[in-house]
Amino acid sequence: xxxxxxxxxxxxxxxxxxxxxxxxxxxxxxxxxxxxxxxxxxxxxxxxxxxxxxxxxxxxxxxxxxxxxxxxxxxxxxxxxxxxxxxxxxxxxxxxxxxxxxxxxxxxxxxxxxxxxxxxxxxxxxxxxxxxxxxxxxxxxxxxxxxxxxxxxxxxxxxxxxxxxxxxxxxxxxxxxxxxxxxxxxxxxxxxxxxxxxxxxxxxxxxxxxxxxxxxxxxxxxxxxxxxxxxxxxxxxxxxxxxxxxxxxxxxxxxxxxxxxxxxxxxxxxxxxxxxxxxxxxxxxxxxxxxxxxxxxxxxxxxxxxxxxxxxxxxxxxxxxxxxxxxxxxxxxxxxxxxxxxxxxxxxxxxxxxxxxxxxxxxxxxxxxxxxxxxxxxxxxxxxxxxxxxxxxxxxxxxxxxxxxxxxxxxxxxxxxxxxxxxxxxxxxxxxxxxxxxxxxxxxxxxxxxxxxxxxxxxxxxxxxxxxxxxxxxxxxxxxxxxxxxxxxxxxxxxxxxxxxxxxxx
Numbered sequence: 001x002x003x004x005x006x007x008x009x010x011x012x013x014x015x016x017x018x019x020x021x022x023x024x025x026x027x028x029x030x031x032x033x034x035x036x037x038x039x040x041x042x043x044x045x046x047x048x049x050x051x052x053x054x055x056x057x058x059x060x061x062x063x064x065x066x067x068x069x070x071x072x073x074x075x076x077x078x079x080x081x082x083x084x085x086x087x088x089x090x091x092x093x094x095x096x097x098x099x100x101x102x103x104x105x106x107x108x109x110x111x112x113x114x115x116x117x118x119x120x121x122x123x124x125x126x127x128x129x130x131x132x133x134x135x136x137x138x139x140x141x142x143x144x145x146x147x148x149x150x151x152x153x154x155x156x157x158x159x160x161x162x163x164x165x166x167x168x169x170x171x172x173x174x175x176x177x178x179x180x181x182x183x184x185x186x187x188x189x190x191x192x193x194x195x196x197x198x199x200x201x202x203x204x205x206x207x208x209x210x211x212x213x214x215x216x217x218x219x220x221x222x223x224x225x226x227x228x229x230x231x232x233x234x235x236x237x238x239x240x241x242x243x244x245x246x247x248x249x250x251x252x253x254x255x256x257x258x259x260x261x262x263x264x265x266x267x268x269x270x271x272x273x274x275x276x277x278x279x280x281x282x283x284x285x286x287x288x289x290x291x292x293x294x295x296x297x298x299x300x301x302x303x304x305x306x307x308x309x310x311x312x313x314x315x316x317x318x319x320x321x322x323x324x325x326x327x328x329x330x331x332x333x334x335x336x337x338x339x340x341x342x343x344x345x346x347x348x349x350x351x352x353x354x355x356x357x358x359x360x361x362x363x364x365x366x367x368x369x370x371x372x373x374x375x376x377x378x379x380x381x382x383x384x385x386x387x388x389x390x391x392x393x394x395x396x397x398x399x400x401x402x403x404x405x406x407x408x409x410x411x412x413x414x415x416x417x418x419x420x421x422x423x424x425x426x427x428x429x430x431x432x433x434x435x436x437x438x439x440x441x442x443x444x445x446x447x448x449x450x451x452x453x454x455x456x457x458x459x460x461x462x463x464x465x466x467x468x469x470x471x472x473x474x475x476x477x478x479x480x481x482x483x484x485x486x487x488x489x490x491x492x493x494x495x496x497x498x499x500x501x502x503x504x505x506x
Contacts (some may be wrong), residue, residue, distance in 0.1 A: 002330055005067075022257045033121065033124045033125075034121075036425045037121060037125035038125055038126070038127045040126070040354075042138060042141070045126060045141050045142065046205070047143050048122055048253050048320075049122060049144050049145055051118065052115055052118055052122075052144070053210075053280065055114040055115045056111060056115050056148065056152070056280065057111075057280050058110070058111035058114075060289050060290065060291055060379075060380050061107075061291050062107060062111055062160055062282065063108075063111060063280065063385065064290050064291060064292075064385040065290075065343060066103075066104050066107050067108075067455040068106060068291075068310060069091065069101075069309075069452070070091065070108075070159070071455045071457060071458045072088050072091035072092060072310070072456060073091045073092075073094055073096075073458050073467075073471075074457035074470075075313050075448075075457065075470040076312070076453060077310050077311070077313060077364070077453055077457075078092060078311050078312070078313040079091070079092050079309070079310065079311070080299065080359055081359075082299070082358065082359055087101050088309070092474065093474050094471060094474045094475060094478035094480050095479040095480075096479060096488050096489060096506075098492050100185040100487035102491065102492065104488075105489055106493065107153070109160070109491050109494065112155055113152075113166075115148050115149065115152040116149050116152050116153065116166060117166065117172070119145040119146070119148050119149040120167060120169060121148065121169065123142065123146065123149070124167075124169075125140065133371065139199040140199060140200060141205070142199060143195065143196045143201075143213075144210055144211060146192045146195040146199065147193065147211045147215070149188065150188065150193040150196060150223075151193075151219055152188075152217075153184055153188050153192070154219065154223055156184075157181045157184050157189070158462070159487065159488050159501060160212065160490055161178075161181055161485070161487040161489060162178035162179060162180055162181055162184075163178055163184060164177070164178060165179035165183065165184055165188060167187075167188060174497060175498060176498075178500055181231060181232065182232055185223065185232070189311065190220070190223060193216050193219055193223060196213070196216035197216045198213075200213040201213065202253070203376065204272075204278075205273045208270075208271075208272075208273050208276040208277060208279045208281075208384070210278075211277070212277065212278075214249050214253040214255060214266070215278035215387075215388050217246075217248060217249050218246070218249060218251040218303065218388040218392060218396075220279075220386060221242045221245040221246040222396060222398075224238045224239070224241040224245060224400070225396055225399070226241035226463050228242065228400075228403070229463040230462060230464070231485075233385055235310070236403070239400045239401075239404035240400075241397060242397075242400035242404075243401040243404050246393050246400060247397055247401075248394045250393060250394070250397060250411075250415070253390075255274060255275065255390040256275065257275055257390055257391060257419070257422050258274060258422075259422070260324070260326075260422075261325050261328060261422060261423060262328040264389070265328065265367060265369055265383070267369055267370055267383055274390070275389045275391065276384065276389045276390075277387075277388040277389055277390065277392075278386075278387045279384040279385055279386045279387055279389075280384060280385040280387070281384050282370070282383050282384065282385070283338045284348040284372035284380050284381070289382065290367075290370065290380065290383055290385060291373060292367035292371075292381035293370075293371055293372065293376075293378050293380050293381040294307040294378065295309040296309070296363065296364045296367055296368070296374055297377075298311075298354075298358070300334075300336045300337070300352075300359075301334050301336070301376050301377075302334070302335040302337055302347070302349050303335075303374075304375060305376065306376045307379075308359060310364055311359060311361035311362075311363060311364065312330055312362040312363065312453075314360075314361055314362065316448070316452075317330060317362045319424075320449055321423075321429075322453075323422040323423040323424045323425060323449075324422075324423055325449055325452070326461075328365065329364065329365060329366045330363065330364065331365035332353060332354045332362050333351050333353050333354070334351070334352065334357070335349045335352075336350060336357065336358075337349055337419040338350050353435075364453050366453050367381060367383055367453075370382045370383030386454055391422075391450055392417040393449050395443055397411070397412065398412045398413075398415040398416045398439075398443045399440060399443045399444075399447075402439050402440055403440065406436050408433070408434040413432065413439075416431050416439075416443055417430045419446060419450055420446065423450070430445075444464065444466075447460055462486040469484060473491055479505045483503075483504040483505035485503065485504065487503045488503070489502055489503055489506035490503060490506075
């Protein structure tokens with residue numbers, strides 16, 4: 001039986017990192033991957049699970065790069081129009097192109113299925129010790145595989161809709177069908193995350209680089225919130241589940257907001273775990289850098305011109321309240337060359353406001369503290385890619401509770417106000433309305449500002465079907481508008497291999 005392109009092997013990586021298994025056999029033969037996993041001790045399991053994060057990261061231009069590119073479809077981040085034949089322009093027009101933008105789909109598809117398939121191998125082949133205490137320690141580590149499997153499928157169904165359901169290696173074949181979104185949620189996403197909540201410890205084994213039970217609950221709350229809205233539209237019952245799940249974290253986790261928003265994005269603080277619940281930790285030294293270097297600097301930045309892959313959307317910037325987050329998230333003034341030289345033949349430079357710059361857009365400075373070297377000089381950077389943090393839990397609770405009950409209680413107000421107070425809002429500007437519609441508008445706006453450029457905005461716009469509202473200038477005639485969905489194209493190599501019908505419009 002032929003295997004799909006995305007089926008990968010974990011054995012080589014485990015053999016390279018673990019020496020806990022005696023490979024001398026009588027009679028001599030090749031050890032199978034299943035036998036190798038079955039023979040691993042706790043240290044071996046830890047090493048194998050750690051490899052899943054490399055699968056998820058997928059190199060400097062993997063997860064965080066590709067999700068930011070796709071998020072250009074949203075309204076918080078935009079692209080450089082002056083760059084000739086910029087493939088991001090397709091996202092600006094809300095019309096993804098299956099060939100021009102193929103790297104984004106090939107990479108996200110591959111990285112998520114690499115995580116899924118390697119998680120399946122560990123989940124299905126690990127042999128637990130007979131000793132109950134030792135078995136619990138195994139479960140704490142295997143809970144990470146369940147979490148990453150659920151998380152990866154959650155990304156896939158939001159990006160691509162129907163995808164293959166693979167829980168065992170033997171289920172993967174060239175001609176297997178795509179499985180409906182609802183079935184993926186019911187059979188793998190929710191069950192995987194529930195197991196992760198049950199098995200994971202309250203404290204991660206490697207700061208926020210590995211998930212806790214609270215991170216798994218945050219993801220589960222996010223899943224319920226999404227299931228309640230587009231495309232499944234399960235409504236109040238699932239909003240209630242989201243609210244209950246988030247409320248448990250608030251009441252029992254002991255997590256709290258970092259005092260200053262800016263401190264979340266500083267290299268020296270990335271090991272803190274009071275707010276960041278799960279994140280990819282990047283290191284240029286360890287060759288696991290992010291793309292937060294030149295990509296985020298303006299094209300005319302002096303002394304090191306950036307690639308200017310991303311800018312802040314000006315309309316979003318102008319609507320952003322003048323709070324502490326805005327001050328940290330944007331660079332609006334920078335030095336540029338004047339084109340003249342001084343008496344020593346050195347460039348004469350001047351400060352320009354973004355409206356006077358070459359691209360006339362505010363720059364994204366959220367990740368500048370993560371540079372590996374002089375500002376704008378390195379293509380890569382350190383830092384973290386946050387996937388879940390406590391502010392997310394607070395705002396999910398605020399939204400879900402209001403939608404579930406069509407009312408606003410004191411806890412919901414306290415949740416949004418905690419985020420606003422940290423941002424520096426004076427008391428008079430804190431959200432105090434108990435009108436459900438007005439409150440939900442406030443929460444929606446707050447999520448946009450709090451998670452600016454964190455690759456969450458597109459998912460919020462889609463589940464709430466607000467794309468046409470906030471991207472009205474590009475909506476009419478777009479692929480999404482013409483085909484009544486918000487999905488990206490399945491990679492064309494997969495379509496050619498499997499004979500699937502692609503998402504409509506591609």
